[in-house]
Amino acid sequence: MSVSGSVSALGYVVARTKDLSDWGSFGPGLLGLQRIDRSRTSLAFRMDDRKQRIIVDADGGEGISVFGWETADAAALEALAAKLESNGVKVTRGLCALADERRVRDLIVLSDPLGNRIEVFHGAEIASEPFAPGRSMSGFRTGPLGLGHVVLNVENSETIQQLLPFYRDLLGFRLTDYYSHPFEAFFLHVNPRHHSLAMIRTGKNAVHHIMMEVFSFDDMGQGYDIAQRDGRVATTMGRHTSDFITSFYTFTPSGFMVEYGWGARSIDPNSWQAYERKEGPSMWGHDRAWLPAEQQEAARKLRLDNAAKGLRRPVQVMDGNYHRMAGVCPWWDELRDRRQFG
Numbered sequence: 043m044s045v046s047g048s049v050s051a052l053g054y055v056v057a058r059t060k061d062l063s064d065w066g067s068f069g070p071g072l073l074g075l076q077r078i079d080r081s082r083t084s085l086a087f088r089m090d091d092r093k094q095r096i097i098v099d100a101d102g103g104e105g106i107s108v109f110g111w112e113t114a115d116a117a118a119l120e121a122l123a124a125k126l127e128s129n130g131v132k133v134t135r136g137l138c139a140l141a142d143e144r145r146v147r148d149l150i151v152l153s154d155p156l157g158n159r160i161e162v163f164h165g166a167e168i169a170s171e172p173f174a175p176g177r178s179m180s181g182f183r184t185g186p187l188g189l190g191h192v193v194l195n196v197e198n199s200e201t202i203q204q205l206l207p208f209y210r211d212l213l214g215f216r217l218t219d220y221y222s223h224p225f226e227a228f229f230l231h232v233n234p235r236h237h238s239l240a241m242i243r244t245g246k247n248a249v250h251h252i253m254m255e256v257f258s259f260d261d262m263g264q265g266y267d268i269a270q271r272d273g274r275v276a277t278t279m280g281r282h283t284s285d286f287i288t289s290f291y292t293f294t295p296s297g298f299m300v301e302y303g304w305g306a307r308s309i310d311p312n313s314w315q316a317y318e319r320k321e322g323p324s325m326w327g328h329d330r331a332w333l334p335a336e337q338q339e340a341a342r343k344l345r346l347d348n349a350a351k352g353l354r355r356p357v358q359v360m361d362g363n364y365h366r367m368a369g370v371c372p373w374w375d376e377l378r379d380r381r382q383f384g
């Protein structure tokens with residue numbers, strides 16, 4: 043999947059926090075992550091067979107301090123380091139102690155043009171014990187798709203134009219799509235996940251959210267109930283026009299959000315053509331309480347226009363995760379044949 047000298051997935055992140063105890067209950071109790079104790083000032087979470095995916099560092103700050111991007115193997119890491127250096131990017135070798143801390147075989151450290159700390163690694167350690175979710179849920183869709191995606195707030199168009207060439211030409215991301223209304227946004231992929239990285243123009247530079255995708259539609263809905271109970275819903279349940287995921291957003295104890303979703307489509311990176319997406323971010327739902335009132339209204343109008351135009355897409359399911367209903371409904375067959383559905 044990965045092109046030599048490019049990253050292949052979002053491997054891990056390090057979140058900063060003032061409140062480790064809040065993460066200790068939010069991570070397992072709402073998200074379903076498996077808590078791994080590390081020290082008095084940090085914790086880590088598993089979400090699959092790897093020893094850790096999310097690290098939380100109680101350094102008194104907020105946001106994400108490290109974005110860990112994965113490469114296929116040592117050769118891909120070397121090729122990428124050489125490419126970065128020959129393009130004038132300062133690359134530091136990760137020491138053994140850092141590799142141990144990150145639970146990876148080897149890594150390099152660099153900064154993106156905004157100063158975000160990037161670690162590129164290979165050889166994530168696999169745990170001997172199976173993943174045990176923090177609440178009753180079926181698990182996370184990760185593997186070659188990575189832990190999910192990350193979306194960055196960026197200040198203005200110039201910032202986007204600084205970041206795009208770095209991620210595209212140096213780290214090997216490819217543009218999936220983009221739009222300009224109700225805010226400017228660019229979506230980039232490195233594997234069949236529609237986007238592993240996106241940038242949205244909001245007037246500030248900070249991480250906006252990370253996305254985690256669960257196996258079962260009900261894992262997502264049950265998480266929504268918990269988020270509502272705990273007053274942590276940031277964006278109501280809705281469905282994206284990008285990856286067709288059904289999701290909601292929840293506030294983390296680190297000042298950014300987690301998008302918690304089910305049913306994202308896979309794209310074919312070899313044949314995908316980037317395009318301007320005119321439908322806005324969501325087909326329905328996703329009421330964004332964090333947007334200024336005017337933009338919130340514009341986003342609602344876009345969704346209602348989408349609805350009026352009949353924007354609908356089939357659900358995206360994995361083998362074994364659906365039950366095909368027996369019997370035939372002539373009205374449905376007629377609708378499907380007229381291609382009025384997706």
Ligand SMILES: [Fe+2]
Pocket residue numbers: 191193251252253301
């Ligand atoms: Fe997202």
